[in-house]
Amino acid sequence: MNQTAPTLDPGASNLSETRKPVDPCSIVIFGASGDLTSRKLIPAFYHLFKENQMPSEFRIIGVARREKSNETWRQELRQALDQFSRTKPVDDKVWQEFAKHIFYCLGDITDPATYDRLEKLLSGFGNEALRNNILFYMATLPSQFGLVAEQIHRAGLLHKDNGKGWQRIVVEKPFGHDLQSAQTLNTELTRYAHESQVFRIDHYLGKETVQNILALRFANQLFEPVWNSNYVDSVQITMAEDVGIDGRAAFYDATGAARDVLQNHLFQLLALTAMEEPVSFDADSLRAEKEKVLSAIRCSGDLAAGTAIGQYAGGWQGGLEVRGYLEEDGIPPDSRTETYAAIKLGVDTRRWAGVPFYLRTGKRLPRRVTEIGVLFKKAPHLPFSQTDTQELGHNQLVIRVQPDEGVTLKFGSKVPGTQMEVRDVAMDFLYGEAFTESSPEAYERLILDVLIGDATLFPRNDEVEASWRVIDPLETFWAGTAPHLYRAGEWGPKEADEMLARDGRQWRRP
16 A cells, blocks of 8 residues: 655745655554544544555554553544544544554553563564564653653664664654753653654644745745845734643643743744745755754843733633633642743844744633734835825735634735725635645644654754753743733733833734
8 A cells, every 4th residue: 555645736846855655664652542642643644544655564553551452442543533533434444454553562661571562562563674664652751751762772672773674753742841851851862762763743843834834935936035124024923722721730830831832833933934945855954944043043131021921810712701720620729830921032143133023822812823924014105195094004924824724915905996095905825725635634744754754844952952942041030920810812911912012013913
Protein backbone atom coordinates (compact mmCIF):
# COMPACT_ATOMS: atom_id res chain seq x y z
CA MET A 1 0.00 0.00 0.00
CA ASN A 2 3.03 2.24 -0.40
CA GLN A 3 2.28 5.45 -2.24
CA THR A 4 3.77 8.91 -2.45
CA ALA A 5 1.66 11.84 -1.37
CA PRO A 6 0.46 14.34 -3.97
CA THR A 7 2.78 17.20 -4.85
CA LEU A 8 1.96 20.85 -4.32
CA ASP A 9 0.92 23.07 -7.20
CA PRO A 10 3.89 23.22 -9.62
CA GLY A 11 3.30 26.95 -9.90
CA ALA A 12 4.28 27.42 -6.28
CA SER A 13 7.97 27.94 -7.09
CA ASN A 14 10.36 26.27 -4.69
CA LEU A 15 7.52 25.36 -2.33
CA SER A 16 6.80 22.42 -4.62
CA GLU A 17 8.22 19.06 -3.61
CA THR A 18 7.50 15.39 -3.96
CA ARG A 19 7.26 13.29 -0.82
CA LYS A 20 9.52 10.35 -0.30
CA PRO A 21 7.88 6.95 0.16
CA VAL A 22 7.61 5.79 3.76
CA ASP A 23 9.88 2.93 4.84
CA PRO A 24 8.38 -0.14 6.54
CA CYS A 25 8.49 0.65 10.25
CA SER A 26 7.03 0.24 13.71
CA ILE A 27 5.33 3.00 15.68
CA VAL A 28 5.56 2.68 19.46
CA ILE A 29 3.23 4.87 21.54
CA PHE A 30 4.18 5.28 25.21
CA GLY A 31 1.20 6.35 27.31
CA ALA A 32 -1.14 4.70 24.83
CA SER A 33 -4.14 4.67 27.17
CA GLY A 34 -4.33 8.49 27.25
CA ASP A 35 -6.71 10.80 25.39
CA LEU A 36 -4.07 11.89 22.89
CA THR A 37 -3.85 8.40 21.43
CA SER A 38 -7.59 7.89 20.99
CA ARG A 39 -8.48 11.46 19.99
CA LYS A 40 -5.59 12.35 17.69
CA LEU A 41 -2.99 9.67 16.99
CA ILE A 42 -5.06 6.66 15.98
CA PRO A 43 -7.47 8.78 13.85
CA ALA A 44 -4.41 10.27 12.13
CA PHE A 45 -2.85 6.88 11.41
CA TYR A 46 -6.23 5.51 10.26
CA HIS A 47 -6.68 8.31 7.71
CA LEU A 48 -3.11 7.98 6.45
CA PHE A 49 -3.77 4.27 5.97
CA LYS A 50 -7.10 4.95 4.27
CA GLU A 51 -5.43 7.36 1.86
CA ASN A 52 -2.61 4.90 1.05
CA GLN A 53 0.09 7.00 2.71
CA MET A 54 1.27 4.47 5.28
CA PRO A 55 4.12 2.11 4.34
CA SER A 56 3.51 -1.32 2.82
CA GLU A 57 4.36 -2.91 6.17
CA PHE A 58 3.97 -1.30 9.57
CA ARG A 59 3.01 -2.04 13.15
CA ILE A 60 1.52 0.24 15.80
CA ILE A 61 2.33 -0.85 19.36
CA GLY A 62 0.71 0.80 22.34
CA VAL A 63 2.53 0.64 25.68
CA ALA A 64 0.47 1.24 28.83
CA ARG A 65 -0.11 -0.14 32.35
CA ARG A 66 -3.71 -1.27 32.02
CA GLU A 67 -4.05 -4.97 31.37
CA LYS A 68 -5.76 -5.74 28.06
CA SER A 69 -5.35 -7.91 24.99
CA ASN A 70 -4.63 -6.81 21.43
CA GLU A 71 -8.26 -7.35 20.55
CA THR A 72 -9.56 -5.43 23.56
CA TRP A 73 -7.41 -2.44 22.71
CA ARG A 74 -8.49 -2.57 19.07
CA GLN A 75 -12.13 -2.52 20.14
CA GLU A 76 -11.52 0.49 22.40
CA LEU A 77 -9.77 2.34 19.59
CA ARG A 78 -12.59 1.58 17.17
CA GLN A 79 -15.13 3.09 19.58
CA ALA A 80 -12.96 6.18 19.93
CA LEU A 81 -12.53 6.44 16.15
CA ASP A 82 -16.31 6.43 15.70
CA GLN A 83 -16.34 9.55 17.85
CA PHE A 84 -13.19 11.41 16.77
CA SER A 85 -12.64 10.50 13.11
CA ARG A 86 -12.77 13.49 10.75
CA THR A 87 -14.64 11.34 8.21
CA LYS A 88 -17.78 9.56 9.28
CA PRO A 89 -18.98 6.91 9.27
CA VAL A 90 -15.75 4.95 9.73
CA ASP A 91 -15.15 2.61 6.79
CA ASP A 92 -15.45 -0.80 8.45
CA LYS A 93 -13.54 -2.61 5.71
CA VAL A 94 -10.63 -0.19 5.96
CA TRP A 95 -10.68 -0.42 9.75
CA GLN A 96 -10.53 -4.22 9.71
CA GLU A 97 -7.41 -4.10 7.56
CA PHE A 98 -5.90 -1.28 9.61
CA ALA A 99 -6.60 -3.02 12.94
CA LYS A 100 -4.46 -6.00 11.92
CA HIS A 101 -1.43 -3.73 12.32
CA ILE A 102 -2.26 -2.72 15.93
CA PHE A 103 -0.73 -4.45 18.97
CA TYR A 104 -0.62 -3.89 22.71
CA CYS A 105 2.34 -4.15 25.09
CA LEU A 106 1.50 -4.26 28.79
CA GLY A 107 3.95 -2.48 31.07
CA ASP A 108 4.84 0.41 33.33
CA ILE A 109 7.30 2.79 31.65
CA THR A 110 9.26 3.00 34.91
CA ASP A 111 9.88 -0.78 34.83
CA PRO A 112 12.89 -1.94 32.72
CA ALA A 113 11.11 -5.25 32.07
CA THR A 114 8.55 -3.34 29.97
CA TYR A 115 11.20 -2.45 27.42
CA ASP A 116 12.50 -6.00 27.27
CA ARG A 117 8.97 -7.19 26.43
CA LEU A 118 8.73 -4.45 23.80
CA GLU A 119 12.02 -5.52 22.22
CA LYS A 120 10.84 -9.14 22.12
CA LEU A 121 7.56 -8.10 20.47
CA LEU A 122 9.35 -6.04 17.82
CA SER A 123 11.82 -8.83 17.09
CA GLY A 124 8.98 -11.30 16.75
CA PHE A 125 7.44 -9.58 13.73
CA GLY A 126 9.92 -11.38 11.49
CA ASN A 127 10.82 -8.33 9.43
CA GLU A 128 14.16 -6.66 10.11
CA ALA A 129 12.83 -3.27 8.98
CA LEU A 130 10.05 -3.42 11.57
CA ARG A 131 12.71 -4.02 14.23
CA ASN A 132 15.15 -1.33 13.10
CA ASN A 133 12.93 1.49 11.78
CA ILE A 134 11.03 2.75 14.82
CA LEU A 135 9.06 5.88 15.62
CA PHE A 136 8.81 6.35 19.40
CA TYR A 137 5.88 8.60 20.31
CA MET A 138 6.10 9.84 23.89
CA ALA A 139 2.50 10.61 24.86
CA THR A 140 3.65 10.86 28.48
CA LEU A 141 4.53 13.53 31.01
CA PRO A 142 7.58 15.57 29.93
CA SER A 143 9.28 14.52 33.16
CA GLN A 144 9.29 10.95 31.81
CA PHE A 145 10.89 11.67 28.42
CA GLY A 146 14.43 11.17 29.67
CA LEU A 147 13.56 7.93 31.46
CA VAL A 148 11.91 6.45 28.35
CA ALA A 149 14.84 7.47 26.13
CA GLU A 150 17.29 5.85 28.53
CA GLN A 151 15.33 2.59 28.70
CA ILE A 152 14.73 2.16 24.97
CA HIS A 153 18.46 2.76 24.48
CA ARG A 154 19.29 0.17 27.15
CA ALA A 155 16.99 -2.34 25.44
CA GLY A 156 18.91 -1.86 22.18
CA LEU A 157 16.03 -0.08 20.42
CA LEU A 158 17.46 3.45 20.16
CA HIS A 159 20.85 4.32 18.68
CA LYS A 160 22.48 7.55 17.59
CA ASP A 161 24.01 5.71 14.65
CA ASN A 162 24.26 1.96 14.26
CA GLY A 163 24.02 1.77 10.49
CA LYS A 164 20.76 -0.17 10.71
CA GLY A 165 17.53 1.60 9.93
CA TRP A 166 16.33 4.74 11.72
CA GLN A 167 14.83 5.66 15.06
CA ARG A 168 12.95 8.89 15.74
CA ILE A 169 11.45 10.33 18.92
CA VAL A 170 8.32 12.50 19.00
CA VAL A 171 7.67 14.61 22.09
CA GLU A 172 4.62 16.76 22.82
CA LYS A 173 4.70 20.26 24.26
CA PRO A 174 5.38 21.71 26.76
CA PHE A 175 9.08 21.55 25.96
CA GLY A 176 10.06 22.42 29.52
CA HIS A 177 8.50 25.09 31.74
CA ASP A 178 11.42 27.54 31.55
CA LEU A 179 14.81 27.84 29.86
CA GLN A 180 16.67 25.71 32.39
CA SER A 181 14.16 22.84 32.28
CA ALA A 182 14.10 22.96 28.46
CA GLN A 183 17.88 22.68 28.38
CA THR A 184 17.77 19.80 30.87
CA LEU A 185 15.12 18.02 28.81
CA ASN A 186 17.15 18.37 25.64
CA THR A 187 20.27 17.09 27.40
CA GLU A 188 18.37 14.00 28.56
CA LEU A 189 17.05 13.26 25.08
CA THR A 190 20.26 13.94 23.16
CA ARG A 191 22.26 11.74 25.51
CA TYR A 192 20.78 8.80 23.60
CA ALA A 193 19.65 10.38 20.31
CA HIS A 194 20.92 13.02 17.90
CA GLU A 195 19.05 16.33 17.77
CA SER A 196 18.05 15.30 14.23
CA GLN A 197 16.20 12.29 15.67
CA VAL A 198 14.07 14.41 18.04
CA PHE A 199 10.79 15.80 16.66
CA ARG A 200 9.07 18.37 18.92
CA ILE A 201 5.49 18.39 17.74
CA ASP A 202 3.48 21.62 17.79
CA HIS A 203 0.18 20.74 16.14
CA TYR A 204 -0.39 24.37 15.13
CA LEU A 205 2.40 24.09 12.59
CA GLY A 206 0.51 21.28 10.86
CA LYS A 207 -2.52 23.44 10.11
CA GLU A 208 -3.03 24.28 6.46
CA THR A 209 -3.39 28.00 7.06
CA VAL A 210 -0.18 28.17 9.07
CA GLN A 211 1.69 26.54 6.20
CA ASN A 212 -0.09 28.92 3.84
CA ILE A 213 1.76 31.82 5.47
CA LEU A 214 4.84 30.58 3.62
CA ALA A 215 3.00 30.28 0.32
CA LEU A 216 1.31 33.64 0.74
CA ARG A 217 4.59 35.42 1.41
CA PHE A 218 7.06 33.63 -0.83
CA ALA A 219 5.02 32.36 -3.81
CA ASN A 220 3.59 35.81 -4.56
CA GLN A 221 5.27 39.04 -5.58
CA LEU A 222 2.26 41.03 -4.38
CA PHE A 223 3.05 41.17 -0.65
CA GLU A 224 6.84 41.11 -0.29
CA PRO A 225 7.47 44.78 -1.27
CA VAL A 226 5.20 46.02 1.55
CA TRP A 227 6.10 43.35 4.15
CA ASN A 228 8.35 45.65 6.21
CA SER A 229 8.48 48.65 8.51
CA ASN A 230 8.09 51.12 5.62
CA TYR A 231 4.47 50.05 5.17
CA VAL A 232 3.41 47.95 8.18
CA ASP A 233 2.08 49.84 11.20
CA SER A 234 1.75 46.85 13.55
CA VAL A 235 1.07 43.13 13.70
CA GLN A 236 -1.52 41.53 15.98
CA ILE A 237 -1.56 37.80 16.69
CA THR A 238 -4.54 36.44 18.62
CA MET A 239 -5.43 33.01 19.92
CA ALA A 240 -8.76 33.19 21.70
CA GLU A 241 -10.57 30.27 23.29
CA ASP A 242 -14.20 30.31 24.39
CA VAL A 243 -13.75 27.37 26.77
CA GLY A 244 -12.35 27.24 30.29
CA ILE A 245 -9.63 24.90 31.52
CA ASP A 246 -11.64 21.86 30.39
CA GLY A 247 -10.80 19.61 33.37
CA ARG A 248 -7.02 20.24 33.17
CA ALA A 249 -6.75 21.99 36.55
CA ALA A 250 -3.46 20.45 37.70
CA PHE A 251 -1.69 21.10 34.40
CA TYR A 252 -3.10 24.54 33.74
CA ASP A 253 -2.65 26.02 37.20
CA ALA A 254 1.03 25.06 37.10
CA THR A 255 1.43 26.42 33.56
CA GLY A 256 -0.71 29.45 32.75
CA ALA A 257 -1.54 31.11 29.45
CA ALA A 258 1.95 32.40 28.62
CA ARG A 259 3.70 29.05 28.99
CA ASP A 260 0.81 27.11 27.46
CA VAL A 261 0.31 29.21 24.31
CA LEU A 262 2.61 32.22 23.93
CA GLN A 263 5.92 30.38 24.20
CA ASN A 264 5.06 27.87 21.48
CA HIS A 265 2.02 28.48 19.27
CA LEU A 266 2.09 32.27 19.04
CA PHE A 267 5.87 32.63 18.90
CA GLN A 268 5.93 30.16 16.03
CA LEU A 269 3.26 32.19 14.20
CA LEU A 270 5.30 35.33 14.83
CA ALA A 271 8.44 33.67 13.48
CA LEU A 272 6.71 32.57 10.27
CA THR A 273 5.25 36.05 9.81
CA ALA A 274 8.51 37.92 10.40
CA MET A 275 11.18 35.57 8.98
CA GLU A 276 13.27 36.24 5.91
CA GLU A 277 12.91 34.04 2.85
CA PRO A 278 15.00 30.88 3.33
CA VAL A 279 17.45 29.86 0.62
CA SER A 280 15.42 26.67 0.23
CA PHE A 281 12.53 24.97 1.97
CA ASP A 282 14.52 22.19 3.52
CA ALA A 283 14.25 21.78 7.29
CA ASP A 284 17.58 23.34 8.25
CA SER A 285 17.14 26.47 6.13
CA LEU A 286 13.57 27.16 7.24
CA ARG A 287 14.25 26.55 10.92
CA ALA A 288 17.39 28.69 10.82
CA GLU A 289 15.38 31.69 9.61
CA LYS A 290 12.76 31.17 12.33
CA GLU A 291 15.45 30.98 14.98
CA LYS A 292 16.90 34.31 13.81
CA VAL A 293 13.53 35.98 14.39
CA LEU A 294 13.03 34.40 17.82
CA SER A 295 16.53 35.49 18.84
CA ALA A 296 15.76 39.04 17.69
CA ILE A 297 12.61 39.42 19.81
CA ARG A 298 12.79 42.04 22.53
CA CYS A 299 10.22 42.87 25.19
CA SER A 300 9.00 46.35 25.99
CA GLY A 301 11.41 48.22 28.28
CA ASP A 302 8.52 48.90 30.66
CA LEU A 303 6.94 45.50 31.36
CA ALA A 304 4.17 47.08 33.42
CA ALA A 305 3.09 49.13 30.40
CA GLY A 306 3.95 46.53 27.74
CA THR A 307 2.20 43.48 29.20
CA ALA A 308 -1.15 42.59 30.73
CA ILE A 309 -2.32 39.40 32.40
CA GLY A 310 -5.81 38.44 33.44
CA GLN A 311 -7.91 35.76 35.06
CA TYR A 312 -11.51 35.06 34.09
CA ALA A 313 -14.30 35.55 36.60
CA GLY A 314 -17.77 34.10 36.36
CA GLY A 315 -20.07 35.41 33.69
CA TRP A 316 -22.31 34.56 30.77
CA GLN A 317 -21.08 32.90 27.63
CA GLY A 318 -23.15 31.52 24.78
CA GLY A 319 -26.30 32.08 26.81
CA LEU A 320 -25.00 29.99 29.69
CA GLU A 321 -23.73 31.10 33.09
CA VAL A 322 -20.17 29.83 33.63
CA ARG A 323 -17.88 29.67 36.66
CA GLY A 324 -14.83 31.79 37.24
CA TYR A 325 -11.33 30.32 37.22
CA LEU A 326 -11.05 30.24 41.02
CA GLU A 327 -14.34 28.32 41.18
CA GLU A 328 -13.17 25.59 38.79
CA ASP A 329 -12.67 22.13 40.29
CA GLY A 330 -9.11 21.60 41.50
CA ILE A 331 -8.06 25.26 41.40
CA PRO A 332 -6.73 26.75 44.68
CA PRO A 333 -8.91 29.67 45.83
CA ASP A 334 -5.86 31.96 46.00
CA SER A 335 -4.36 31.01 42.61
CA ARG A 336 -2.62 33.79 40.70
CA THR A 337 -2.27 31.80 37.48
CA GLU A 338 -3.11 33.89 34.43
CA THR A 339 -5.75 32.68 31.97
CA TYR A 340 -5.10 35.67 29.70
CA ALA A 341 -1.81 37.21 28.59
CA ALA A 342 -1.09 40.09 26.22
CA ILE A 343 2.39 41.35 25.39
CA LYS A 344 4.02 43.93 23.18
CA LEU A 345 7.18 42.80 21.41
CA GLY A 346 9.67 44.18 18.93
CA VAL A 347 11.78 42.32 16.40
CA ASP A 348 15.24 43.84 16.13
CA THR A 349 15.90 43.36 12.43
CA ARG A 350 16.16 45.90 9.64
CA ARG A 351 12.87 44.68 8.15
CA TRP A 352 10.85 45.13 11.36
CA ALA A 353 12.60 47.92 13.27
CA GLY A 354 9.94 50.08 14.95
CA VAL A 355 7.00 47.77 14.21
CA PRO A 356 5.22 46.55 17.38
CA PHE A 357 3.99 42.98 17.50
CA TYR A 358 1.03 42.55 19.85
CA LEU A 359 0.29 39.00 20.99
CA ARG A 360 -2.65 37.89 23.11
CA THR A 361 -4.23 34.66 24.23
CA GLY A 362 -6.96 33.86 26.70
CA LYS A 363 -9.65 31.50 27.85
CA ARG A 364 -13.36 32.24 28.24
CA LEU A 365 -13.20 34.90 25.53
CA PRO A 366 -16.25 35.59 23.32
CA ARG A 367 -15.31 33.19 20.54
CA ARG A 368 -12.73 30.66 19.43
CA VAL A 369 -10.41 32.21 16.88
CA THR A 370 -6.74 32.27 15.94
CA GLU A 371 -5.55 34.91 13.49
CA ILE A 372 -2.62 37.02 12.37
CA GLY A 373 -3.52 40.62 11.54
CA VAL A 374 -1.01 42.69 9.56
CA LEU A 375 -2.12 46.34 9.83
CA PHE A 376 -0.64 48.71 7.27
CA LYS A 377 0.13 52.38 7.74
CA LYS A 378 -2.47 54.84 6.59
CA ALA A 379 -1.88 56.72 3.37
CA PRO A 380 0.25 59.85 4.02
CA HIS A 381 -2.21 62.03 2.15
CA LEU A 382 -5.88 61.59 1.30
CA PRO A 383 -7.42 63.93 -1.32
CA PHE A 384 -10.86 63.43 0.22
CA SER A 385 -12.58 65.43 2.91
CA GLN A 386 -12.56 64.14 6.47
CA THR A 387 -16.28 63.47 6.19
CA ASP A 388 -15.70 61.28 3.14
CA THR A 389 -13.26 59.02 4.99
CA GLN A 390 -14.46 59.05 8.62
CA GLU A 391 -15.14 55.31 8.53
CA LEU A 392 -11.82 54.42 6.90
CA GLY A 393 -9.30 52.50 8.99
CA HIS A 394 -6.01 50.73 8.35
CA ASN A 395 -5.61 48.45 5.36
CA GLN A 396 -5.33 44.97 6.84
CA LEU A 397 -4.25 41.51 5.75
CA VAL A 398 -5.73 38.96 8.15
CA ILE A 399 -4.68 35.32 8.09
CA ARG A 400 -7.26 33.20 9.91
CA VAL A 401 -5.80 29.98 11.28
CA GLN A 402 -9.04 28.75 12.85
CA PRO A 403 -11.91 28.10 12.75
CA ASP A 404 -12.82 29.57 9.33
CA GLU A 405 -9.45 29.08 7.65
CA GLY A 406 -8.64 31.69 5.06
CA VAL A 407 -7.31 35.16 4.31
CA THR A 408 -9.10 38.51 4.42
CA LEU A 409 -7.87 41.72 2.78
CA LYS A 410 -9.44 44.92 4.09
CA PHE A 411 -9.14 48.13 2.07
CA GLY A 412 -11.04 51.33 1.31
CA SER A 413 -13.67 51.47 -1.41
CA LYS A 414 -16.18 54.03 -2.57
CA VAL A 415 -19.72 53.50 -1.35
CA PRO A 416 -22.21 53.42 -4.25
CA GLY A 417 -24.05 56.73 -4.56
CA THR A 418 -23.78 60.29 -5.78
CA GLN A 419 -21.35 61.37 -3.04
CA MET A 420 -17.68 60.47 -2.53
CA GLU A 421 -17.82 58.31 0.59
CA VAL A 422 -15.00 55.84 1.27
CA ARG A 423 -15.52 52.91 3.59
CA ASP A 424 -13.63 49.75 4.57
CA VAL A 425 -14.61 46.61 2.68
CA ALA A 426 -13.32 43.03 2.91
CA MET A 427 -12.19 40.58 0.26
CA ASP A 428 -12.25 37.00 1.58
CA PHE A 429 -10.51 33.81 0.58
CA LEU A 430 -11.90 30.74 2.34
CA TYR A 431 -10.24 27.33 2.12
CA GLY A 432 -13.56 25.53 2.24
CA GLU A 433 -14.88 27.44 -0.78
CA ALA A 434 -11.73 27.62 -2.90
CA PHE A 435 -10.72 23.94 -2.72
CA THR A 436 -12.75 20.78 -3.08
CA GLU A 437 -10.08 18.74 -1.29
CA SER A 438 -10.67 18.26 2.42
CA SER A 439 -7.85 19.46 4.63
CA PRO A 440 -6.12 16.75 6.63
CA GLU A 441 -5.90 17.08 10.38
CA ALA A 442 -2.66 18.69 11.59
CA TYR A 443 -1.53 15.44 13.20
CA GLU A 444 -1.87 13.58 9.90
CA ARG A 445 0.52 15.95 8.14
CA LEU A 446 2.98 16.05 11.02
CA ILE A 447 3.03 12.29 11.66
CA LEU A 448 3.63 11.63 7.97
CA ASP A 449 6.52 14.12 8.08
CA VAL A 450 8.07 12.21 10.98
CA LEU A 451 7.70 8.91 9.12
CA ILE A 452 9.63 10.24 6.14
CA GLY A 453 12.12 12.12 8.33
CA ASP A 454 11.11 15.66 7.27
CA ALA A 455 11.72 18.01 10.23
CA THR A 456 10.65 21.23 8.48
CA LEU A 457 7.54 21.84 10.61
CA PHE A 458 9.12 20.83 13.92
CA PRO A 459 10.80 23.44 16.16
CA ARG A 460 14.51 22.92 16.64
CA ASN A 461 15.96 23.07 20.15
CA ASP A 462 17.51 26.50 19.61
CA GLU A 463 14.06 27.83 18.68
CA VAL A 464 12.64 26.47 21.92
CA GLU A 465 15.44 28.01 23.98
CA ALA A 466 15.12 31.38 22.22
CA SER A 467 11.39 31.42 23.07
CA TRP A 468 12.04 30.69 26.73
CA ARG A 469 14.60 33.50 26.89
CA VAL A 470 11.72 35.87 26.12
CA ILE A 471 9.14 34.25 28.39
CA ASP A 472 11.31 33.74 31.50
CA PRO A 473 11.75 37.48 32.33
CA LEU A 474 8.00 37.97 31.85
CA GLU A 475 7.19 35.13 34.23
CA THR A 476 9.60 36.58 36.78
CA PHE A 477 7.92 39.99 36.50
CA TRP A 478 4.41 38.54 36.72
CA ALA A 479 5.30 36.39 39.73
CA GLY A 480 4.70 39.35 42.03
CA THR A 481 1.63 40.61 40.15
CA ALA A 482 -1.98 39.64 40.67
CA PRO A 483 -3.77 39.08 37.33
CA HIS A 484 -6.51 41.54 36.43
CA LEU A 485 -10.04 40.12 36.43
CA TYR A 486 -12.23 39.96 33.34
CA ARG A 487 -15.67 38.45 33.03
CA ALA A 488 -16.20 35.30 31.00
CA GLY A 489 -17.42 36.33 27.56
CA GLU A 490 -15.32 39.53 27.44
CA TRP A 491 -12.20 40.16 25.35
CA GLY A 492 -9.88 40.19 28.34
CA PRO A 493 -9.08 42.80 31.00
CA LYS A 494 -9.27 46.52 30.25
CA GLU A 495 -5.54 46.77 30.97
CA ALA A 496 -4.86 44.94 27.69
CA ASP A 497 -6.87 47.59 25.83
CA GLU A 498 -5.01 50.33 27.68
CA MET A 499 -1.69 48.78 26.60
CA LEU A 500 -2.53 49.47 22.96
CA ALA A 501 -4.29 52.77 23.69
CA ARG A 502 -1.02 54.16 25.07
CA ASP A 503 0.40 53.57 21.58
CA GLY A 504 -2.61 55.17 19.89
CA ARG A 505 -3.88 51.78 18.70
CA GLN A 506 -6.61 49.31 19.53
CA TRP A 507 -7.15 45.58 19.20
CA ARG A 508 -8.87 44.55 16.00
CA ARG A 509 -12.08 42.68 16.68
CA PRO A 510 -11.86 39.13 15.24
